[in-house]
Amino acid sequence: MEAFCRSEDMVEKASQVWAMLDDMAENSPESYRRFMQQQLNSAKQYYAPPEPYLCLEAQILGPTEKRLFVNLCSWSKVPPPKSQSDPVPLSAGRMDTFAKPEPYSIVDIAYNPSVLEQGGNPSERDRLICLSLKFIEERYDVSLSPACSTAKRKLKGSLERMRNSLRGGRPTPPPSEKDAPCPKTSLRKEVTLEQLKNITAREEDSSLSLLTESSAPRKPCLIEEISSTERPEELKSPAYEVTTRKDASGKALKLEVKVEVPEVHCVSECNLSISKDDLLMECPQKYRLHLNLPESVEEEAASARFFKKKGVLLITMPICQQSQDPSAE
Structure with missing residues (x-):
């Protein structure tokens, strides 16, 4: 009975939260937008992988x-x-x-x-x-x-x-x-x-x-x-293609990775982590892709676009120019 009462209390509190959010969305759309963005940023930070x-x-x-x-x-x-x-x-x-x-x-x-x-x-x-x-x-x-x-x-x-x-x-x-x-x-x-x-x-x-x-x-x-409850999942590896984009003189400028993820319906389903030398894409319960990159990239300048109709994720990563400069050795 006590557990049942606690469940009722949780439902009541959840209803109060939803009512508050509905009221905020109706009467103060900008505050609602900021609040939701803050929650999304907090969740993104929490689920970010170790660095x-x-x-x-x-x-x-x-x-x-x-x-x-x-x-x-x-x-x-x-x-x-x-x-x-x-x-x-x-x-x-x-x-x-x-x-x-x-x-x-x-x-x-x-x-x-x-x-x-x-x-x-x-x-x-x-x-x-x-x-x-x-x-x-x-x-x-x-x-x-x-x-x-x-x-x-x-x-x-x-x-x-x-x-x-x-x-x-x-x-x-x-x-x-x-x-x-x-x-x-x-x-x-x-x-x-x-x-x-x-x-x-x-x-x-x-x-x-x-x-x-x-x-x-x-x-x-x-x-x-502390104990981590996360466990590596056995996920299938999606089809992908890596392309090196070069300028007119043949100098490598950026890497493009096209990943086919037909079971993904929203970009928020994918977690993307890029370091200087590798890339890790995880879509919980669907896909997992880890790549060692052929060139060192500027991870902070990387970007990604999701084409929903095609089910394709396009990741663009500028190549570190210093790694190609012989004088930098």
């Missing part, structure tokens, strides 16, 4: 010695911390290991964009890197060298691999970091104690605190891993 922010290069000392690349990523789906004393959520993907040209592993960690914006402060950036590495040690049961460096590229591996890894991440407790270094065995015991003191039952997931330095009065800075 590379910074790549770290570290060294795994055990159980097997090899290089480790850590992709720190920005993802709006990871919630921001509620306050400085609340947990800083993160989402972590799997650890992928590759054998060539020499053994190395890749781990992807995503934070909310607001957390990474603080990376402009060197001390905050170092703290975030330190916490990320400590988290990796406990999450993947490895021992890392205390030294690490920033890689030249923002992302190690392909954009598709990183996004699939983060979307399939599973929750595990993060580690605890004390002010002074401590042996790994001691760290594990402290994690267990902190878990008993701080873990609380939650509807969707449980979290574990990660302690670090903070200013007086002393309050712990916390970090928690």
